[in-house]
Amino acid sequence: MKKQLLSIGFVALTMISCNNKPKEELTLSGLDPKNFQTEVNQMPVNLYTLKNKAGMEVCITNFGGRIVSVMVPDKKGAMKDVVLGFDSIADYINVPSDFGASIGRYANRIKDGKIVIDGKTIQLPQNNFGHCLHGGPKGWQYQVYEAKPVNETTLELVRKSPDGDENFPGNVTAKVTYTLTDDNAIDIKYEATTDKKTVINMTNHSYFNLSGDAQQPITDNLLYVNADKFTPVDSTFMTTGEIVPVAETPMDFTTPKTIGKDIDKYDYKQLKNGNGYDHNWVLNTAGDIKQVAAKLTSPTSGITLEVYTDEPGIQVYTGNFLDGTVKGKKGITYKQRVAVCLETQHYPDSPNKPEWPSVILEPGQTYHSHCIFKFNVEK
Template structure:
């Protein structure tokens, strides 16, 4: 219960053996079970064991992020000559929508079938400092092609900035006690955004060539995480965005590939978004890591967050995150699964 409202759990299934459990609280993917190379059903996302853990979670495990995913520097932006001061919940930045973002809301159920779920949330004008009454719908659909489709739609009655993403931590081995260091990652991008000391992009893209951020060819994640590169050490690992397209468009494209030799499960990520932000649970297991997330080891999962770029409202050269009245925001992300028996561990 939250504010005397019931939190519900929904189950989606396809005929290929994939099962997704989704909460209306935070539109959270609680579990996503996929057949591995032996045919055994394996949960490929991190999740908590009790509802109470989700209520106290500070690390967005499995949730939909909004009104603005990632960071906005100084927690503010200027729009139509007016400066809007947002919640500053991460030092001097606004992170993932503020103190009580979309991950802390109970969403309204619009439709539920055997293989799909549509949830809606209405964000009031000036919630966490963001202008405009915003209505967002998120639809999860399991297809017979072993895809989990995530569709976002949004409208507003005042100009505002929006950036949504799904914040699941993937671990394709299915083992809570194992890390993703032996996973192979491929990112279909030649450029990434270097960060400053506040983990906010400096504002320019750089080539991934000759850096630990080069995943143009698949490489074991541990190789990058062990790098002494200054950018890699800012956040104890990867916490960076990669460029997929320089302008907004509805074109769906392949963004990333992930593979676990232990389970044989491979996942491809497709998106219409201009970027993908990669985070490897760098602070899990650390002394300053609070609540139940301490039960997970460092690098327990990897987030493949399809989204616009952090701090875009303050960078005119980034693809725009501005949503105007009368416009319809549409975005799609697909996580596609298959299993490959490599006979390796």
């Protein structure tokens, strides 16, 4: 990976991608597009800015297909950046993180890094307690997507993943389409095709702090999850294969409650195993994109986030492993539980649990997944 001088043509593309603003002008969130202009693996990297008629702004880099900033109004009308991330591409490259990333090929964990396809066992990287997490240490969050700006509100990102990429089979072409709607929603559509039988499970890994102050923990946020059941994990964060009720446990968010209400009740084994919440909930929505899968509300800012998806599950992760060693945007140190991730997905380790919804993708088929992050305010 090395920086190279950008051609006049590439600079022109950069200016178009940032909505024809002078390249020295900062984004509404305070990002400098110049700090995202580089080349990785001989592919250009840049910052792309989406804006809607309501004044909302979303900045995305094609390195890892990452959402870098999301500016939405709070209850007083002040614009707040509600996601964690970095101010420059150098940090995204050099500091391991999943901030805002388009995860692939397989979001979440695969047990022992092993899958079996047509009787053949395939060994994947083991980068998390002996399991394969988020596609391995060189997953798509660390790769460059080809960026195709469509208009001021839509960006297409394409990733061509070769056969054997992190040992996953098949030449896969994946597309992530980000659309910023005029009702302040980030609409994310995923597609993928393959020339060989493989597994696919994509998601977005944004870390949300709806207060707009990344120094403030999210334990006071109200969370609702439209799920009567969840998938327990063992001490290595791997799903056990069980699907159990949330009723009368700290995992019950069917009635909104603060994230912090039960999070430290480590006498409940699942919270101890997860170091807090880091679990997959089995959604009641049955793939209906019109039903709310989850809702998060900051009492400080009044900002709300509703999640809609056609996926069967959602991973709720409460930033348990942020430990104050990483400095993000504006030099803020990210401490434990200053963000929550709401990752729409098929269940973890589905390739090894045939009774669960399948993640197999065959040649001639197209993988589809749809997620909407809808922002609003409650005054």
